[in-house]
Amino acid sequence: xxxxxxxxxxxxxxxxxxxxxxxWTPVSRRLVGARLTVTAIVLTPVLALLxxxxxxxxxxxxxxxxxxxxxxxxxxxxxxxxxxNAMAYAERADDLLVRRGIMFRSLVVVPYGRMQxxxxxxxxxxxxFGIASVQLHTASPATSASxxxxxPHEAARLRDRMASRGEARLAGL
Amino acid sequence: MTTAPGxxxAPGxxxAPxxxxxxxxxxxxDALGTPxxxxxxxxSDEYVTGWRRMHPVTPALKGWKVLVAVLAIGxxxxxxxxxxxxxxxxxxxxxxxxxxxLLIGLIGFGYSAVAWRVTRFAVTDEAVHLRxxxxxxxxxxxxxDRLQAVDVVQPLLARLxxxxxLKLEVAGGSGxxxxxxxxxxxxxxxxxxxxxxxxAGLQRPGTVVPAAVATPEGTTGTPGTPTAPVxxxxxxxxxxxxxxxxxxxxxxxxxxxxPTLLLIVAAAIVVSIASRDISAAFVLVAPLxxxxxxxxxxxxxxxxxxxxxxxxxxxxxxxxTESRAxxxxxxxxxxxxxxxxxxxRGPDWWRVEINVAGYGQSDQQQRDTVLHPxxxxxxxxxxxxxxxxxxxxxxxxxxxEAALTGKDTDGGFTTAxxxxxxxxxxxxxxxxxRVTDRALVTRTGRIWRSVDVVPHERTQSLGxxxxxxxxxxxxxxxxxxxxxxPVAPRVQxxxxxxxxxxxxxxxxxxRTARASATPEQWxxxxxAPTPADPDPEPTTAPPxxxxxxxxxxxxxxTGADA
Numbered sequence: 001x002x003x004x005x006x007x008x009x010x011x012x013x014x015x016x017x018x019x020x021x022x023x024w025t026p027v028s029r030r031l032v033g034a035r036l037t038v039t040a041i042v043l044t045p046v047l048a049l050l051x052x053x054x055x056x057x058x059x060x061x062x063x064x065x066x067x068x069x070x071x072x073x074x075x076x077x078x079x080x081x082x083x084x085n086a087m088a089y090a091e092r093a094d095d096l097l098v099r100r101g102i103m104f105r106s107l108v109v110v111p112y113g114r115m116q117x118x119x120x121x122x123x124x125x126x127x128x129f130g131i132a133s134v135q136l137h138t139a140s141p142a143t144s145a146s147x148x149x150x151x152p153h154e155a156a157r158l159r160d161r162m163a164s165r166g167e168a169r170l171a172g173l
Numbered sequence: 174m175t176t177a178p179g180x181x182x183a184p185g186x187x188x189a190p191x192x193x194x195x196x197x198x199x200x201x202x203d204a205l206g207t208p209x210x211x212x213x214x215x216x217s218d219e220y221v222t223g224w225r226r227m228h229p230v231t232p233a234l235k236g237w238k239v240l241v242a243v244l245a246i247g248x249x250x251x252x253x254x255x256x257x258x259x260x261x262x263x264x265x266x267x268x269x270x271x272x273x274x275l276l277i278g279l280i281g282f283g284y285s286a287v288a289w290r291v292t293r294f295a296v297t298d299e300a301v302h303l304r305x306x307x308x309x310x311x312x313x314x315x316x317x318d319r320l321q322a323v324d325v326v327q328p329l330l331a332r333l334x335x336x337x338x339l340k341l342e343v344a345g346g347s348g349x350x351x352x353x354x355x356x357x358x359x360x361x362x363x364x365x366x367x368x369x370x371x372x373a374g375l376q377r378p379g380t381v382v383p384a385a386v387a388t389p390e391g392t393t394g395t396p397g398t399p400t401a402p403v404x405x406x407x408x409x410x411x412x413x414x415x416x417x418x419x420x421x422x423x424x425x426x427x428x429x430x431x432p433t434l435l436l437i438v439a440a441a442i443v444v445s446i447a448s449r450d451i452s453a454a455f456v457l458v459a460p461l462x463x464x465x466x467x468x469x470x471x472x473x474x475x476x477x478x479x480x481x482x483x484x485x486x487x488x489x490x491x492x493x494t495e496s497r498a499x500x501x502x503x504x505x506x507x508x509x510x511x512x513x514x515x516x517x518r519g520p521d522w523w524r525v526e527i528n529v530a531g532y533g534q535s536d537q538q539q540r541d542t543v544l545h546p547x548x549x550x551x552x553x554x555x556x557x558x559x560x561x562x563x564x565x566x567x568x569x570x571x572x573x574e575a576a577l578t579g580k581d582t583d584g585g586f587t588t589a590x591x592x593x594x595x596x597x598x599x600x601x602x603x604x605x606x607r608v609t610d611r612a613l614v615t616r617t618g619r620i621w622r623s624v625d626v627v628p629h630e631r632t633q634s635l636g637x638x639x640x641x642x643x644x645x646x647x648x649x650x651x652x653x654x655x656x657x658x659p660v661a662p663r664v665q666x667x668x669x670x671x672x673x674x675x676x677x678x679x680x681x682x683x684r685t686a687r688a689s690a691t692p693e694q695w696x697x698x699x700x701a702p703t704p705a706d707p708d709p710e711p712t713t714a715p716p717x718x719x720x721x722x723x724x725x726x727x728x729x730x731t732g733a734d735a
């Protein structure tokens with residue numbers, strides 16, 4: 001760790017966000033559809049409005065705005081599947097691992113014994129896509145361990161599993 | 174196990190003998206009073222006997238607030254057109270106003286009186302029950318084995334008439350504290366001793382009332398019932414340090430706010446002289462007001478700051494106008510931070526703050542979470558030792574020294590590699606982490622120095638984070654999540670592989686430490702001596718607070734799980 005050159009330290013070649021003895025469970029690909037739908041719901045009216053403005057005003061430069069919005073939409077369409085690909089969780093014997101992010105990556109380790117309660121959420125859109133999200137809460141508000149895009153039965157299974165494991169390994173604060 | 178400091182963490186003893194006592198202490202399904210339904214039990218508490226009332230003067234003390242609030246609102250309304258208001262104030266209008274104020278005052282006092290009538294509390298062996306509410310009845314139950322801290326608070330007015338408020342923190346999220354206001358001062362003290370003893374897992378002393386603190390007030394509620402509170406002996410305490418007023422004032426003046434203010438003043442003077450226009454000086458009003466408020470609150474809260482240790486845990490007393498006596502039982506401190514700004518470096522002063530679940534969610538967390546407002550190096554060590562008597566190394570003094578002022582690999586710290594200078598050219602040599610047998614010590618900040626210490630068994634969860642630049646350089650930041658409060662440990666820019674290994678090892682270490690941690694009812698760990706035979710350790714604790722050498726040998730009482 002005192003070495004300067006990046007590849008000189010053999011430990012840094014190991015992928016820090018991919019511990020060796022862990023099998024990751026990816027989240028459901030249906031999350032891509034759900035997130036893109038949300039984007040569409042937000043961006044479509046904006047785009048329509050901007051296009052109408054450009055059409056009725058008749059000024060050529062006004063098309064810049066709908067073009068920008070369309071570009072943003074394209075970027076999101078490109079980004080969301082990659083984001084969803086990067087999201088995964090893993091159950092180990094004593095803790096749960098949650099991984100997310102491509103550019104800004106994060107990995108959270110939540111011991112079962114530290115879990116205070118588990119939330120399972122599914123909004124109307126998520127239900128239509130057949131997904132739910134599970135959020136784990138410890139006594140620390142900084143623990144941001146939420147798993148989006150789980151099939152409902154998997155979410156329920158995970159919740160029950162967390163609850164039973166949490167009880168078995170329960171510790172005080 | 175207090176006699177052998179090493180045992181809780183000794184490898185291969187995850188099921189240490191004391192851990193066998195944990196199932197009954199922890200068998201409940203809610204580890205922290207279930208934050209979502211905080212400590213408020215809807216089921217009836219009819220079986221509870223021994224209901225007591227607050228002191229009858231309470232409505233007078235609380236009713237004031239209504240009057241003051243109404244007057245303040247009225248003042249703000251009128252303030253803008255004061256002259257018109259004064260013109261209106263002739264003759265009958267004035268009388269009407271007086272009558273109105275009187276009426277509002279009466280309503281305020283009346284409401285407080287009714288609220289006082291319906292407010293009752295009772296203490297059982299397991300919990301404190303509180304019934305409040307006129308229209309919306311509330312029955313609140315705070316479980317004593319989840320007790321995080323007990324405060325005796327005396328606002329100025331209550332202090333003058335010898336009353337005090339007793340506050341119990343149970344870490345159930347914001348607003349979960351149980352406040353018993355107001356009680357007679359002696360009654361509050363006796364009740365605090367009782368609650369702490371019960372929370373520690375001690376048995377009631379039965380019918381034998383220790384002569385030392387037999388308070389007649391304590392038993393007025395329902396004499397004769399079996400649960401009628403029998404006074405517990407107040408735990409003996411030994412003062413560890415106190416803060417001289419002079420140092421507090423000096424340190425506040427050197428705290429960064431005041432020099433900034435001086436700069437602003439100088440700039441304003443220069444501008445007004447240069448432009449020959451006095452109006453530039455008016456920009457001073459807001460910062461001046463802010464600075465005065467800041468200085469006053471720092472001095473007000475830090476005045477008469479004293480810390481003591483007792484079998485009940487750490488006792489903190491402070492406050493100029495409003496005096497507070499906090500008691501944090503052993504093992505309730507989740508994390509500790511030592512901070513030093515650039516202007517405190519000369520006199521080598523440190524501000525010591527702690528995370529305690531339950532504190533930190535309230536708006537006054539600034540004053541609740543201070544373990545020492547301005548500590549010298551020795552006092553900072555003592556404060557650290559109070560919380561964590563055993564740092565888990567042979568030479569704690571050297572470790573703390575290296576953590577406070579060291580850089581690079583001083584004191585066995587694992588630091589950010591040299592390539593981290595690209596992302597943090599100033600502070601990269603200070604970023605460091607050291608894992609001992611008992612705690613994780615992190616170090617950061619070159620100009621604003623900061624050291625965090627978290628006992629392994631108090632780790633909530635762990636994390637890694639990596640931004641695009643860090644990824645390029647093969648770096649990652651290690652994050653430790655603690656309960657809400659001023660301490661949020663984070664080690665920036667470690668080598669990615671080192672950070673990942675640290676994450677793995679730390680998860681394992683926290684798990685073993687948890688398994689062998691002392692139970693929530695801390696006296697259970699030492700075989701629960703009866704109150705007649707109080708824990709002898711305060712007297713055996715080192716007479717001289719010398720954390721560097723004696724701390725590992727003589728941890729104060731059950732502090733092994735601090």
